[in-house]
Amino acid sequence: MDRDIRTVEDVLRLLDGLFASGADRWTARAASWWDDFYADRSKPVPFFATKPDENLVSYLDRGLIRPGRALDLGCGPGRNALHLASLGFAVDAVDLSPAAIAWARDRAHETGADVHFHCGDAFASTGAALDGPYDLIYDSGCFHHLPPHRRISYLALLDRLLAPGGLFALTCFAAGAMGSELSDTELYHRSSLQGGLAYTPESLRWIFSDLTAVELRRMRDEPSDSPRFGEPFLWTALFRRDAQPRTAADCWSIR
Numbered sequence: 001m002d003r004d005i006r007t008v009e010d011v012l013r014l015l016d017g018l019f020a021s022g023a024d025r026w027t028a029r030a031a032s033w034w035d036d037f038y039a040d041r042s043k044p045v046p047f048f049a050t051k052p053d054e055n056l057v058s059y060l061d062r063g064l065i066r067p068g069r070a071l072d073l074g075c076g077p078g079r080n081a082l083h084l085a086s087l088g089f090a091v092d093a094v095d096l097s098p099a100a101i102a103w104a105r106d107r108a109h110e111t112g113a114d115v116h117f118h119c120g121d122a123f124a125s126t127g128a129a130l131d132g133p134y135d136l137i138y139d140s141g142c143f144h145h146l147p148p149h150r151r152i153s154y155l156a157l158l159d160r161l162l163a164p165g166g167l168f169a170l171t172c173f174a175a176g177a178m179g180s181e182l183s184d185t186e187l188y189h190r191s192s193l194q195g196g197l198a199y200t201p202e203s204l205r206w207i208f209s210d211l212t213a214v215e216l217r218r219m220r221d222e223p224s225d226s227p228r229f230g231e232p233f234l235w236t237a238l239f240r241r242d243a244q245p246r247t248a249a250d251c252w253s254i255r
Contacts, residue, residue, distance in 0.1 A: 074142030
């Protein structure tokens, strides 16, 4: 007889197990799946190219983000981390996949970029050792691969690592364009994430309601010869952590 639920982390691990093993894209067990995905570096995958996200470039060009300490979550082959490092950021970048990290390190060596790469699970207490606070936490395509209960882990990471006054930015699947629109409850019934979850602007504002929304828009479509990556099936969002705690009225005002 098992009685092994004592902590929130115990509950989260139990919920992880409700999904079919092949659906896992978010724990250390998923590293081999991502290794296979990144094994062929010549695959015509748009985000394999060494191009930063167009929204990230836009934030920087408009002065919404300024150099400081940055964390790239789910960095893949490192395209956004390298861009930030080239502009004077002190960058940590983390990914589950050894193959992705190896590719990112090769790119950093080729360009002379100074990025500290970490291979492991950013959300696990025994995973990648990340030392905040960070002035910027950037996520391009990690969040939409998390099951609903792991949003708790994600928000805890932001709370732990994002500096007061710091910025959090992400890109994720846009409802009506890409990703599953099944309810959170139905995902557990089906034991599948359907390849990734779609979000609406309202759901993103609600999930990240402890932060102040700065900008939320669809990613702009960039042609293949553009120096930037852009696909319109993604939302882009920029949030700020207030330097001082907000009141309940402040939180309700952005929902």
